[in-house]
Structures are given as structure tokens and as C-alpha cells.
Amino acid sequence: MSSASLKPAAIPLQDPGPTPREHAAVAAAITACRDLPGALLPLLHAVQDALGYVPSASLPMIAHALNLSRAEVHGVLSFYHHFRTSPPGRHVLKLCRAESCQAMGSVALEALAKQRLGIDYHATSASGGTTLEPVYCLGNCALSPALLVDDELMGRVTPQRLLALLDALESGS
């Protein structure tokens, strides 16, 4: 596990709890998923699909619904790279770091993205436009280098195409 994915989901002593919007999304996910076998992953996906993240403050709700301890839910939430506990930017950009993309120049693309956005991985640009994440293989290895922007895959990414994409993401279009 990378240190960044071990973000503590600490709950402050004066816990305000989830916001009404968070509460509604989590409650809906609980209703939809609680009867599934092995419900926790589908439930966390449903929450993140609705909100873009899984609020730490909703852990007690989820734990209670599934008859788990808060520690168990936190353990699962922090184990998987896909889940985040804070809101992302307007777009999530995942750059492939794996070997096939490296063979086609992805290391330069990583440097370019970090420089243009002024951030490292697991962070959001100052404009709030783009959250940058690493990913290890998108299964597009014959068209390397590849990236995933939100749920859309891009192949044969060149520095020019990446810069154009970053401009679009940052300008909000």
C-alpha cells in the first residue's frame, strides 16, 4: 500500500456526522446493497458513484447497516486504491504508470501532467479541475501510453494531446 492510500479516516471528537446530501446518498446505497452477499464493496462503490467519494463521517452508518465494526469498514475503505474519502476535483485523471506505457514514454507524460497541474499524485489542482491519480494498467497496452479521464479511456497519448486534455479539464469544459 502506498502511504497516500492509508489516509486515516479519523472521526473528530465533535463529529458533525455526514451532511444531509451525504446522508441521503449513503442511505440509498445501504438500501440498495445491504442484502447482497459480501455487500461492503458494492455499497462503497454505490456511495462513491453517487458522491465522488466515501465520506469518513458515514462509516458508522455503513458499519451499523452491515453489522460490522467501524474498524472493519475503515480497513476495507483504506485498502483499495479506488476509494477516496474526500471530494475529488471536477475530473479524475488516471495516468497509467505500468511497464507497457513506460515503454512508450509515459514517464515524460507523468512529469508533464504534474508540472502543468502543479501537483503530485493523489492531489487536486488549485483550480479544482483535475485530481491526478496513478493507475497500474488500463488494459490498453497495444495503444500505449494510455490514461483514463473519468470513465473514458484514451490511447496513443502524446504530450500534445495530454496538454490539450489538461487545458480542457482545467478550463472546466
Place this chain on the structure above:
Amino acid sequence: MTVTVYVPADSAAVSVGADAVAARIALLAQQRGKAIRLVRNGSRALFWLEPLVEVATPAGRIAYGPVDATQVDSLFDADFLGGGAHSLRLGLTDEIPFLKQQERLTYCRIGLIDPLDLDDYAAHGGWQGLQRALALSPAQVVQEVHDSGLRGRGGAAFPAGIKWKTCADTVAAQKYIVCNADEGDSGTYADRLLLEGDPYSLIEGMLIAGLAVGATEGYIYIRSEYPRAFRVFNEAIARAGSAGYLGDNVAGSGRRFGLQARLGAGAYICGEETALLESLQGRRGQVRVKPPLPAHQGLYGQPTVVNNVVTLGSVPLILARGAAFYRDYGLGRSRGTIALQLAGNVRCGGLVEKAFGLSLRELLHDFAGGTASGRPIRAVQVGGPLGAYLPQDVLDTAIDYEAIAAVGGMLGHGGVVVFDDTVDMAAQARFAMEFCAAESCGKCTPCRLGSTRGVEVIDRIRTGVDPVRNEALLRDLCATLLDGSLCALGGMAPFPVLSALDNYPEDFGLAR
């Protein structure tokens, strides 16, 4: 006359603009009063030609590619609907050498059909394996898979028939079939292609497995990095269910099989079968100690067959054509065909399904056509991020599980990633350790801590800090990982590191 035009909807094709091409074709056909039927097929997996547009003509399907949306007007001007001449015209798709030289068995329908069209599937040989399986006893089905020589295509190459028999012989009220579609290896996309391009073949394979071992529930675990595959496969499950192939009465047989797709969450380790089972149960994807084998105590402690997508996708054909048909391909203990995936710095990247026995050199020269950069090949990583980096001088090795292992490599899931002579192998070795650190489940200390220490030791060697002693330390660390890890992640992460060190010491500043 209505002309059928094919534009792939596969993720890879879409990643280079297939949707825009399809939209432009539909628009221009309407504007110019041409009657077309636009089919969004899977990909033929000739990826350097994507987006690959095909037109059905009386002589066969004619291919044009790679097509950019801005070129669609000129295709219409050249009467591509009639197979007209154009600079992008590639001739008959089936005659493209990359495709013609293959032996596509498991991937026989890929790119040919509309992936979600049940009639198209049935018209191209679909459900024949299921029909035969329903006519046989469960033990006969297991025997057929055993006799075919099929081995697990996920990487471990364990004989599928033995796994099935172990599960079939275990008495339990509930058994499961789990399909491992957590295809995390860099350089591989065979699972994704089948999920998106021929999903019913996988459903059929899982149904047959269920009949064979007495399992009534199935799960498929698809990685979250494949959002489109997850959507397509869920739609396939819904349609197969509506058509009566899933549920309480499979194809009118009175037998039950229920199937659910589950989404992973970005953990490489969940491709390991016991970690996958933990994840399906809603837990952290931490590896279990074996024994007990999943075939004895797997999902929720019940007997479970866990097979890869390609393994299960090969089963319908084995049942339909018989074990001998499949076994007659290949050599030695590697029977049937292997789906090799050309990736990285290759001129012609794509899926090559061939009988075992092709050499790596033939694969890289005859199929891949060398590097995309035009520079010499320096290293080839076979079998994903845990596979060894193989140098030029072993490229004549036959592609066969045992032969690749004999030169220190691993065929794994069949990914072949090519690097040209600009690669820094010390950086690749460092990355292997970094990847292991990022993806370790944390259960075994050598993997959890050793991977981070490995990055540090390699950094010291690369910066010239006491290189000879640090090399010895790195080798010692690798031996600890190899011997002290429960699963393949810690147990094999040293392979790329050691192979880089052995074959390319100059990149570390060490004497050869």
C-alpha cells in the same frame, strides 16, 4: 441495398476515436441517402489499425484503417460502401497477415459479431458447448476438460480438469464458480477483449463449469479499471437471463445457475485467487494460506472453482468440438492455443492466438514487426510485472509454459511488453519493487517491507553508493522475498529485478 458497416465499440478502439468515426459514418450515410446498418462489433484486436472500419461485401468483409473521423468523408467519396479503393483500404480483413496467420479458437468470434446480439452469438457457434454439456453427465464434462489439457490461462497454468474434479468430488450443499477478471498485469488485455467482445462465450463457459462441478451460483470479479467491460458484461448477463440461459432453468434443462458481476476497486493483489475471494466477501483483499484449496473451501468456505476469463472462455469450444480437437494444438504439456498480447513498444500491437510452440522471435518479428520507434529491441518482459526481462539471446525460445520457465521466465497470462534500446533497466528494476510496495496486501513481511527496502537499495546502487555490497544485499533481499512470501506478488517480484541485474548489470553501473 442496405450495406453493413462495422465500427468497433471496444474500449481500445474507442480510446483512439471509434465513437467519432461511427457517428460521422451514420451522419454522412443519412445525408448522402445511403442505406447502412451500423454494427458496433468487438475489436479484431489488430490495434495499430484501430479504429478499423469494415464493410460487408459479397466477397467478404473489407477493412479500412486506421480511420480518423476527418477521413470518413473521403471514404464515402471513394465508395467504401462498395469496397472502393482508398489509401486506408486494407483488403479483406481475413487476409490481413497478422490475422490470417493466427489460430483463433477461443477468440473465434472476437470482432466478428455484435457482442451483445444473442442471435449473432448463436449463428456463430454459440451455445453448442452448453448443449453438449447438458447431454453428458457432470463427470463426463470434467473428463472432457481434463482430456483437453487445458491449463489455467490466468498465469499459474494449473490443469483446469484437476481443479474441477477436486471441486466436483467435494460434497457440499452450495458450490460456486468464480471467474477471475481482475486482469492487472501490464501488457495484458485478453480478458478485457473477451468481456467486451464475446461475453456470452464466458457466460457459456461458466454455465458448463457449474454443470460439471454442481455449482449453482457464479460470480465474475471485474477490475474497476475496466468500466466499459463491466457495463457490457452486466448487459450480457441481463440479456442471457431474459433469454433463459441463466436462472432456475438453464436452457430448459431444469438446472439452476445464477450469475452476478462484481466490481473490484483497484487492488492488483485481488487477481490472486484467495485475495479475490476475500474481496468478493466484502473484505480487504488479503491472501489466504493454502491449504485449504478454494476447490475445498473457497467462497464463504464452500467448494469453489476459480478460473480466469480465458480459461472459462475456452471451455465452450472444447465441449463443442471435443477434447481431442483442442489437445491437438500445442506441444508437450502446453496444449491448445495461447492468447499472446503484444504491448509496449511494438509496431503492430494486438492479440495473437496461436497454438503453443511459436518462438518469441517469430512473435516479435512476424507479428509485431519490430518496435514502434524503429530502434532495436533490448528487452522483452513476458508475463506481466512479475515476469523476467528477457534479453535478445533467448528470443528463440518456444512459447510454452515449461520452455519459458527453463530460461528463467514465466508465460503467465501471455502479455509481451517490448522495450527498445533507450530503456534503463535499473529504472525498470526499481519500478518492480515500487509496484510491489504499492500493491502488497501487507500479509507477509518480506513483501510488505522488503519491497520498500528494495527500492532504497536499488537507489543506492544506481547512485554508486557501495555498489558491490549493495548488490549482494539486493540479491539477499530478493531471496528472502522468493522464499518468504505466501503468494506470487512477493514470491515473483524479484524476477524482474534479478533478471535486470543479471542481464543488464551495466545499467546499474556494475561490471558485467
